[in-house]
Amino acid sequence: MKLYTFASPATFYHLAGKLIPWFAWSAGLLTLWGLYISFFLAPTDFQQSEAYRIIFIHVPAAWMSMFIYLVMAFWGAIGLAFNTRLSFMMARALAPTGAMFTFVALWTGALWGKPMWGAWWVWDARLTSELILLFLYVGIIALWAAIDDVKRGDRAGSLLTLIGAINVPIIYFSVIWWNTLHQGASISVTKAPSMAAIMLQGMLVMAVAAWFYTIAVALVRVRRIILERERHTEWAKAILEGDQ
Amino acid sequence: MHRFLLAVLRRDLTLAARRRGDWMIAQFFFVMVASLFPLGVGPEPDMLARIGPGVLWVAATLASLLSLSRLFADDHQDGSLEHMVLSPEPTVLLVLGKSIAHWLIYGIPVLLIAPVLGIQFNLSWDAILVLELSLLLGTPILSLLGGVGAALTLGLRGGGVLLTLLILPLYVPALIFGAGAVDGVMTGTGAEAHLSLLGAFMVLSLMISPWIAAAALRVSLE
Amino acid sequence: MPDALLSVHDLACARGERLLFKDMNFSLAAGELLLVQGGNGQGKTSLLRLLTGLARPEAGEVRWRGEAIRDVNERYHEEMCYLGHANGVKDDLDPLENLRFADGLHGRAFDAARAVATLRRLGLSRCLDLPCRVLSFGQRRRVALAALLLAGSTLWILDEPLTGLDVHAVALMEGLIRDHLQAGGMVVATTHQALNLEGVKVQRLLVGSVAIPELV
Numbered sequence: 001m002k003l004y005t006f007a008s009p010a011t012f013y014h015l016a017g018k019l020i021p022w023f024a025w026s027a028g029l030l031t032l033w034g035l036y037i038s039f040f041l042a043p044t045d046f047q048q049s050e051a052y053r054i055i056f057i058h059v060p061a062a063w064m065s066m067f068i069y070l071v072m073a074f075w076g077a078i079g080l081a082f083n084t085r086l087s088f089m090m091a092r093a094l095a096p097t098g099a100m101f102t103f104v105a106l107w108t109g110a111l112w113g114k115p116m117w118g119a120w121w122v123w124d125a126r127l128t129s130e131l132i133l134l135f136l137y138v139g140i141i142a143l144w145a146a147i148d149d150v151k152r153g154d155r156a157g158s159l160l161t162l163i164g165a166i167n168v169p170i171i172y173f174s175v176i177w178w179n180t181l182h183q184g185a186s187i188s189v190t191k192a193p194s195m196a197a198i199m200l201q202g203m204l205v206m207a208v209a210a211w212f213y214t215i216a217v218a219l220v221r222v223r224r225i226i227l228e229r230e231r232h233t234e235w236a237k238a239i240l241e242g243d244q
Numbered sequence: 245m246h247r248f249l250l251a252v253l254r255r256d257l258t259l260a261a262r263r264r265g266d267w268m269i270a271q272f273f274f275v276m277v278a279s280l281f282p283l284g285v286g287p288e289p290d291m292l293a294r295i296g297p298g299v300l301w302v303a304a305t306l307a308s309l310l311s312l313s314r315l316f317a318d319d320h321q322d323g324s325l326e327h328m329v330l331s332p333e334p335t336v337l338l339v340l341g342k343s344i345a346h347w348l349i350y351g352i353p354v355l356l357i358a359p360v361l362g363i364q365f366n367l368s369w370d371a372i373l374v375l376e377l378s379l380l381l382g383t384p385i386l387s388l389l390g391g392v393g394a395a396l397t398l399g400l401r402g403g404g405v406l407l408t409l410l411i412l413p414l415y416v417p418a419l420i421f422g423a424g425a426v427d428g429v430m431t432g433t434g435a436e437a438h439l440s441l442l443g444a445f446m447v448l449s450l451m452i453s454p455w456i457a458a459a460a461l462r463v464s465l466e
Numbered sequence: 467m468p469d470a471l472l473s474v475h476d477l478a479c480a481r482g483e484r485l486l487f488k489d490m491n492f493s494l495a496a497g498e499l500l501l502v503q504g505g506n507g508q509g510k511t512s513l514l515r516l517l518t519g520l521a522r523p524e525a526g527e528v529r530w531r532g533e534a535i536r537d538v539n540e541r542y543h544e545e546m547c548y549l550g551h552a553n554g555v556k557d558d559l560d561p562l563e564n565l566r567f568a569d570g571l572h573g574r575a576f577d578a579a580r581a582v583a584t585l586r587r588l589g590l591s592r593c594l595d596l597p598c599r600v601l602s603f604g605q606r607r608r609v610a611l612a613a614l615l616l617a618g619s620t621l622w623i624l625d626e627p628l629t630g631l632d633v634h635a636v637a638l639m640e641g642l643i644r645d646h647l648q649a650g651g652m653v654v655a656t657t658h659q660a661l662n663l664e665g666v667k668v669q670r671l672l673v674g675s676v677a678i679p680e681l682v
Binding site: 245247248250251252254255258259262263321322323324326327328329330331332333334465466 | 515518519520521522540541543544546547548550551552553554555556557558559563567568569570571572573597
Binding site for chain 2: 080132135136138139140142143146147151152155156159160162163164166167170171173174175177178181
């Protein structure tokens, strides 16, 4: 069996069905473990007291938001280069989760900002670039929603993701540049005072949990997309009628 | 090859000359958006000078988006876009030609109007000079990246608004470096770094966006 | 068939989720006309757009001089000219300016005398310096035909070339097609109207889900 047999939607549909429970359960267990570390094992920060614990959600969400965008760009590029239908479906399945994590990162950032800086929103470089990333996600999802033709939508969305991916580092750099000019480097999320090893461990566990969650949700979504697009084929008809 | 590029440029410029109203709308929009800000924030000269560079840059960005939604739409409607794509020359060249034409029709007038608005915003002559330089380097970026958005949204319902949604985030670096350059000269930190970054971004856009726009155009025409 | 310039191999075309046709094969040699027939919405225009290279097929390929058109895109477009439903005529330009631009697109120097002669031949002598906006639909169609003639392409792909043309213009069009074919050109056309084409090698292709596409 070669790798490309998995690229056939029918094969992948069944494979994904088998994988989803594994990823979902792992994500759930890891989240519990991560939360246990964050709330019970990690020490109280002497500067920020208990409020800092939100970083166990904020940081993994921010990581995921950027990482998912890159993965989408990767699938889009593969799809454009090799004309593989499944790659486009993967890109589409990932986008809502990416947007969700971006939103979570912004929201938790605001919650964290209130006790830290005394304001719900500061134009910190990271929060600002996260906001622009959310705009990029919204743009891609809106473009998909506006194009009825599946093939055109796939390709157009991937092209937009690609030019966005080329642009993201430049945007990030420009926002940091802008931030240092206008505020000085005094306020920065990066300046966490010598993070304890257990805190890093908690964040990593939460990040892996988020990653498994993303895979599980993306697989569920990709299965739905496959069924929708293949509903005229024999195997999809069999599944659709079997459910009724 | 150059004959093709010249033909596209000449054609778009002729068409713009025949329909002056179309591109003048974008310029009036530019003037109006900029003029609304003093009404909103008050007429203190110092404050206007502080927000001036940013306001003018944001207004220029919005005005460019307003005109970009038509970049391919008219040609698509009367079928000439298909003829152009089916010409023996690569589509990249067509997109490049249309983007350059857009910059000539839209960017140059912005460059001419900006100093007048700069005076309204109480900018010093040095600041106005740097504003012009930054717009000279920055407005081509708007035309080039905007070409990608125009190609992606070709023929879609509500394409104009969608175009804005897709392309505005990509404009962020141009806005930051462009407005930052003027800010730099006003606060005495210098504008060279901003302008070189803006120039680098322009060169990068020039190298990448026509290819993506050409691919997007072919996808949209299918 | 060594002299088949245009050939289509196992072509399939889908629009949205509907498969319009599949396993289509035909070839066209110099001097031949292919009439594409079929009801509305059966894929005539889609087939023509596949042949131009504007759309990409679901399966199979279109070949020009034995090579897939996707690989020889630019060379193919030098020898092919497409006239779709829309004329591709700019309303704000006059007929001569339109033709000048069409020449520029193909990288040719503009020959004004030849362009004027062609427009005259198509019965547009009184419209030379009027913006195309004021011309009638049939007249604009004729401007597009003038561009087609001036392009000097081997292969014409015409989507409903007779729409909006009066009796004289239809006769003129028939003459143009006949001349083109006799000079070794090729035409692929869709039309609802009957064409009077004596002495011309005609292939007919039925596109549609009802009948299996085959050469009649």
